[in-house]
Amino acid sequence: MSAEPISARIYPAGILTMLSRMEVERLHDASRGDLALLLRRCALAVLNSGNEGDDTEELLRQHEDFKIEVQQVNRGIRLELSNAPGSAFVDGVMIQGIRELLSSVIRDLVYFDTEISGNETMDLVSPAGITNVVFEILRNANTLKPATNPDVVVFWGGHAISRYEYNYTKEVGYETGLRKLNICTGCGPGAMKGPMKGATIAHSKQRVTDGRYIGISEPGIIAAESPNPIVNQLVIMPDIEKRLEAFVRLGHGFTVFPGGVGTAEEILFLLGILLNPENEEMPIPMVLTGPAKSAAYFEQIDAFIGLALGAEAQSKYQIIIDDSEKVAQTMATGLTHVRAYRKKYKGAYYFNWQLKIQTEFQTPFDPTHENMAALQLHRDLPRHVLAANLRRAFSGIVAGNVKPDTLQAVREQGLFEINGEPEIMQALDRLLASFVEQGRMKLPGPKYIPCYRVVS
Numbered sequence: 468m469s470a471e472p473i474s475a476r477i478y479p480a481g482i483l484t485m486l487s488r489m490e491v492e493r494l495h496d497a498s499r500g501d502l503a504l505l506l507r508r509c510a511l512a513v514l515n516s517g518n519e520g521d522d523t524e525e526l527l528r529q530h531e532d533f534k535i536e537v538q539q540v541n542r543g544i545r546l547e548l549s550n551a552p553g554s555a556f557v558d559g560v561m562i563q564g565i566r567e568l569l570s571s572v573i574r575d576l577v578y579f580d581t582e583i584s585g586n587e588t589m590d591l592v593s594p595a596g597i598t599n600v601v602f603e604i605l606r607n608a609n610t611l612k613p614a615t616n617p618d619v620v621v622f623w624g625g626h627a628i629s630r631y632e633y634n635y636t637k638e639v640g641y642e643t644g645l646r647k648l649n650i651c652t653g654c655g656p657g658a659m660k661g662p663m664k665g666a667t668i669a670h671s672k673q674r675v676t677d678g679r680y681i682g683i684s685e686p687g688i689i690a691a692e693s694p695n696p697i698v699n700q701l702v703i704m705p706d707i708e709k710r711l712e713a714f715v716r717l718g719h720g721f722t723v724f725p726g727g728v729g730t731a732e733e734i735l736f737l738l739g740i741l742l743n744p745e746n747e748e749m750p751i752p753m754v755l756t757g758p759a760k761s762a763a764y765f766e767q768i769d770a771f772i773g774l775a776l777g778a779e780a781q782s783k784y785q786i787i788i789d790d791s792e793k794v795a796q797t798m799a800t801g802l803t804h805v806r807a808y809r810k811k812y813k814g815a816y817y818f819n820w821q822l823k824i825q826t827e828f829q830t831p832f833d834p835t836h837e838n839m840a841a842l843q844l845h846r847d848l849p850r851h852v853l854a855a856n857l858r859r860a861f862s863g864i865v866a867g868n869v870k871p872d873t874l875q876a877v878r879e880q881g882l883f884e885i886n887g888e889p890e891i892m893q894a895l896d897r898l899l900a901s902f903v904e905q906g907r908m909k910l911p912g913p914k915y916i917p918c919y920r921v922v923s
Contacts, residue, residue, distance in 0.1 A: 472530070472550040477561055479546060479570035491539050502580050505686055509576060509703060510535045512689040513568045514548075514555040516696050537573065546573075568694050568701045571608065575703035576686070578607050584705075597829045601704070601712050602818055608702045610681060610717065611817045617719035617805045619681070620798055621651045623733045624658025624724025625907050626692050635758040635791065636661025636724050642795035643722075644669025644678070648802070651718055654682020654701060655692025658724040663697040681717070685710045691869035706831045707862055711736045716819045719805045720752040720798045723784075725764045727907035728868070728899070732861035734768070736828060738776065739854030741783045745823040750808050752801025753784040756794045764905070771898050775857060775891055776850050827855035834863030834873055836880050839919075844887025844895075857895075860885055864899075867918030868908060874918075883919040896921040 511533055534549040546569070555565045583589045583600055590596025605611050620643055624636065640650060640662030650666045652659035663680045670678040682698035685707055694701055704710040714721075715737060723734060737753065740746060755765050765786050773781050787794050806816070814821045828851075832838065842856045863883055866873035877883065885895070899921065902908055908915045 471553045472533070473553050473556050473559065474549045475551065475556070475559070475561065477546040477548060477566060477569070479544060479573060480563075480567045483544065483570050483574055491544050502576060506537075506573065506576055507533065507535055509572045509686055509689055510569055511552075512693045513565060513572050513701075514552045515693045516555070516565050516568060562696075564696055564699070568698065571701040572703055575604065575608060579604065579705050582607075594824060594826055594829055597709070598712065598716070598820075598824065601709050601716060604704060604709070605702060605713060605717060605818070608700070610700055610702055612679075613815070613817045615816065617802050617809065617816050618648050619651050619679070619718050619720075620648050620662075620802075621714050621718035621721045622658065622662040622724065623653070623714075623721065623726065623730055625726030625730055626655045626657035626659065627727065627907055628657045628725060629760075629906075631758055632725055632761055633657060633661050635756075635761075635789075637665035638791035639722060639724075639756065639794050640665025641669045642791045643798065644675070645673060646795055646799045647673055647675055648795075648799065649679035649681070651679075651681040651683065651714070653692060653729075654684050654689075654694040654698050656695055658726060658730075659692070660695035660697065661724075662722075663695065667697060683710055683713050683717075687866065687870045707732075707865075708829055708831050712824060712829065715740060715751075715822060715824070717817075720801050721754070722794060722798060723753070723755045725757045725761045725907070727902045728861045728864045731768070731898070732858050732865060734772075735854050735858040735861065738772065738780050738783055739828060739851045739858065740822065740824055742776070742780060742850050742854065743823050743825060748808075749822065750801065750804040751822075752798055752805070754794050754797055755784055755786045756790075757788065759789040762788050764901075767898055767901055771894050774894050775846070776854055780850070780854075825851055825855070827852055828858070832859045832862055834859075834866045834883070836876070836883060839863045839883040840886060842885065842887070844885070844891055846888060846891070860895075864919050877918045882917065884922050885919055886922045892921050 511530055530550065530552060532550045536547040538545045538547050555561055583603065589600060591600060636658045643650065643662065644666030650663050652662060666678065679700060680697050681700045682694050683702050683704060684692065684694065685704045687707065689703065702713065704713050711733065721737060723730065741751060757764060769781060769786060785797065787797065809816055812821065839860065842860055844853065844856055844860065846853065867877050867883060903915055903917065
């Protein structure tokens, strides 16, 4: 692989190989309009696949002369790349997996821009309408597989994890793959890559030739978490809320490794939904796990959840430490209950329509200084509302860590201020401080500078 930038003409893969002339024209036009900058940023992230790093601004600086253009030709579309990262090519030819991921980026960004956001018949406001949009994007990406049993395990965890934690994620992925289960993650490095890497070996041993390694991302975060090379089905959702909903509608069980604020956000999203009485009987196995050295991390998370949301929230998950085989066995058993429940109530195996998701978890949150300061964080609120607001607080910190627009806002206006009930704020401050101390906010590099201040 070359480290020098490369210019090339690429024909896309997947669904983009067979388009009508009208579709080609729309793709061409959309890529040259308001979508151009977003397409460039996401394409650059995909072309950087396999290169670990989480500094979006640095990535854009290093490749400031990179350009991508969707050209209209007789046979469909062609991608004109100028000064693309050389690591995406071997002997001048783009790596096939990266070519497929690049095609996925174009497919999803343009589909949402032309078929959903600009379509008056699409409802982006009501809970049912938002869920339908999530379904439409996943279906267009060919991610929904109706003729299969529940077998998709979602793995959450940090991209900035230690080597021993990463090795443990591979062990759990390996045990999961031996049980012929498929893998879905946030598509990046660290705890998102490890389970996929372990599962590929296990699938090979079990002669699973159609193993699925699904990565779900969104434009604001993909440059900080470039897709790892194992992902064979990439989906770009339009915002973090739809990304999280895609996980819980598509996935059948959830395994959570150590992580930082992004992982805490994911945990709170799922717990908030499970605390809805309408979802009380629905089996959704959730296991928090890590190696023995990471036990204290889960003690901190569990204590925070207990303080903020109570014992019922803690009852929604199991904590299994340093036992990868038990994690996989627990998940496999849990999925048999998922199948039985869906079969009993005539639910689809491939998309969880039955799950009730409150508006608070679906409405996109804009992490401005005003919105972060206005979050209500006290235990007088209904538990699902508090969970939703805590999720938003963590989401704002994620944005302040990695998203260029939010990074710039913090530089210009100062730190976010997070206010709330003193006991919750003190616990939140301790939890966030532990993330910083353990290096879970950023990958090794310059010292982490917080984007927030907790006001108790």
